[in-house]
Amino acid sequence: MHALARARHGNPLLILLVAVPAVFVTEHLAPDEHTALFVLSVLSIVPLEALLSHATESVAAKTGDTIGGLLNATLGNLTELVIALTALRAGMFNLVKASIAGAIVTNSLFMLGMSLLLGGLRYREQTFNVSMARLQGGLLFLATVALIVPSAIGDIDRPGTSQTVHDLSIGLSVLLLLAYVLGLVFSLGTHRQFFANAARDAAAHEEEQHLWSVGVALPVLGVITVLVALVSEIFVESVQHAAASFGMTPAFVGFIVVAIVGAAAEMMAAFKAARKNRLDMSVGIALGSSSQIALFVAPVLVLLSLVIAPTAMDLTFWPGAVVMVLVSTLTVLMATNSGRSAWYLGVLLLVVYATFALTLYVLPPAGMSP
Amino acid sequence: MHALARARHGNPLLILLVAVPAVFVTEHLAPDEHTALFVLSVLSIVPLEALLSHATESVAAKTGDTIGGLLNATLGNLTELVIALTALRAGMFNLVKASIAGAIVTNSLFMLGMSLLLGGLRYREQTFNVSMARLQGGLLFLATVALIVPSAIGDIDRPGTSQTVHDLSIGLSVLLLLAYVLGLVFSLGTHRQFFANAARDAAAHEEEQHLWSVGVALPVLGVITVLVALVSEIFVESVQHAAASFGMTPAFVGFIVVAIVGAAAEMMAAFKAARKNRLDMSVGIALGSSSQIALFVAPVLVLLSLVIAPTAMDLTFWPGAVVMVLVSTLTVLMATNSGRSAWYLGVLLLVVYATFALTLYVLPPAGMSP
């Protein structure tokens, strides 16, 4: 608990940890209080995510560059993965797919936009490494295209294609995971020095945070993952009921609510870096976690659905999702193309995000309506 | 009239002012001569626009940077606004929406393309400030995405959605206007120096033009606005009839004819700057006036339709318009990404514009057919 207290010192979010026991008690005593359960589960997931990423970083720092980088990369989207797995087991495929596309859109527009706004309110003009941003932006664009464009090419509505769509989805997932593994070989293996700067930044960041020893971090990692899984179950159960009572459509819930909750810890890190005028880190987190959703989380969910879900989940997205994901990644590329930022650039990214959110709230896409 | 004579000296267009009395006389004597009325009203609007922008600049120059900038920004698209308002009052929503999307496409492809071509025919290679162009291009992309992409996301064709579509359109309009106001705070307030170069260019441009005193400019501004409004009424009435007799579809009229007529004065300024090897100014006018259509003209028209139109106008665009606007803004970004230009770049932008115009002329989109 000493380590926890120190960690809390660095992150005021951890006070929210009191919501964790509260959500379990409420679930036990009043399982139908969906709105309360929804609010409490969101309040629980956020600090658990913060602890999870702290524990991951602590282990990563002790295991050397390669394994550490691997851990960070693989566990970085653990919360998204656990939430999505819970929804997957319940067979809520539309929610899972909306949250995959929504995570890319939210990380690109909201996480980056809010970083640029928060940074820009403190600094008149901020600059970042434009060549690195273009490389990461290019990777993000390629990753999202490989994930999302097949839905726009194939004739998914043809009768009698459901088996074919599943075969295609498994093939696409294998391709995406192959690209992910080769990406790890690239960034942790052959071209490690290339990413050295970013790693040094992250290292400096970790130092400030009083890392835990492996003896503390590993058990914490295990316990927190179980807690996140348990709370996710309550979250996924309650979110649809609560959404209905707030007048939200399932598309809005998946795209916006689940995506923001799932990436809360990364957002905090990106915002904090922007406030410290380290935009390279903010851009790296926003673009990197979006890429990882496309190359790792999405295909893993498809392949795991073969094992844990009632039926197999496919990788087809409705046309509106294809448009939003493509436009979001293009938008990020445009916004980071000059290597300079001021607060208004953040405002515009947030306005685009708000128009998407408003549209999903008011006019849910066909097939995603209640 | 002395001021006018001097202004005419600088702008040979003003000889066209003789068309203004001619159009009113024709309207009185031969109200069914639609083709003559159409031609005369176009010939009248062009010089009136030139006077209008000269008067605006004269007032702006006298009122200091902030208010002057505000005036220039807000009155810059006054002609487009007045023409669209006339069509709005007549309930011709398809024409208004086509002219909104068409103004973005025309300013991006035709105004910029013709500037690059005219400049390139005089100078072997022209350069412009690539960082400024990227910033303006990024803003334009974000603005058009916020305006146009919601039409591609929401399920607009669902039965019983007309009330919801109107609510959504009003919400989107408020968001766009908020972005516009924050953009003014940014460019005229917190980051005025950032745009100082461009302003100095504009100032140099004004100087050459023998600005009017406020005592002349303000009354001219009022009188000309009324004249533009009166001529616009004749233009909007006659354009559809004349179009039919020329074999033009309403989509072509809104997208191409109204858009070119509405932006004639800005085009003249952009072309002139390009011929003087000041491409920064041409790029700024083309990208800036496109952004302003998306962030200011379009939402103002939606909100005013609540007051002056028979029913409220919404902000939904047909799929072809979404594609054209997105592709046009992407095209401009690509074309200005290298900071260098030669005549062939202008040719290619004009070829893209011509393929769009030809398609609209020959194959009008569904829902826009006569």
Next chain:
Amino acid sequence: MHALARARHGNPLLILLVAVPAVFVTEHLAPDEHTALFVLSVLSIVPLEALLSHATESVAAKTGDTIGGLLNATLGNLTELVIALTALRAGMFNLVKASIAGAIVTNSLFMLGMSLLLGGLRYREQTFNVSMARLQGGLLFLATVALIVPSAIGDIDRPGTSQTVHDLSIGLSVLLLLAYVLGLVFSLGTHRQFFANAARDAAAHEEEQHLWSVGVALPVLGVITVLVALVSEIFVESVQHAAASFGMTPAFVGFIVVAIVGAAAEMMAAFKAARKNRLDMSVGIALGSSSQIALFVAPVLVLLSLVIAPTAMDLTFWPGAVVMVLVSTLTVLMATNSGRSAWYLGVLLLVVYATFALTLYVLPPAGMSP
């Protein structure tokens, strides 16, 4: 044959020339052995292409910069053109259109991706002239937009539009050819020095290859073109049968198989340049040959269809093709925007290409199904 032996020395592909007599013999003895004929015709076309481009370069080198450039530019895609003409004469318009769109996608993603991968496996990091790449990328984007976007704008499905679609296609073709001719005026005329660097690179490349004298090159050019035309006939006849027996859809055949076979010689040149760390040349070949398909091959096919095909071919593409072509050219722009490359960038381009190929293989688009 001495010249041929020397050429073979530089290009091990030429051993494949033994397939040329083999394919004619097989065609004569066993005209129904479609799979064998397909394999032999592919094996024949590849070395014939290599000879063709060598002969073209030899003639071009002797005829001075302007005419040489003209020859290179016009004959560069001769194989694609001959194959497509054969399919055109047989009235297989879907195959022709799929191969046009497929050539752009294949040259952008596969040719460039494989070049970056092969180059990156030998060199840790490769750089190329980013300003040239952006210019070429901009031209490619504009050319493909002019070719492909009209299909997404016009209301092609309206009843009774087939005559109108043909008129439109002829108009678009004339516009594209005009842009092509002006492009030649630009690159070989007014702005020749601008492209001087690239030309010098090509010249260096030619020198190594022991160019033929005009007395050898011209007859070779004629004979080989006739041979390519004869083999193409066998290829086009057999490809559909062979595809069916391999389980390939016609969309896959047109998009992937024909596109790769048609550009094999250019691919060899691009890969070879990348292995020699001359990425500027690889990027130039990939982007240049894609642009040429859009501006030259496609409109020429439409206009020739008026003469040689049973009915006129139009220029409408199915929505999936529009998406793939736009996304591919955007992808190339993103991938070449930083001017730096390492092997993983190539992998990602190939992954995107593989997802497209897999989708077309498994889920053929409507209207392209068998």
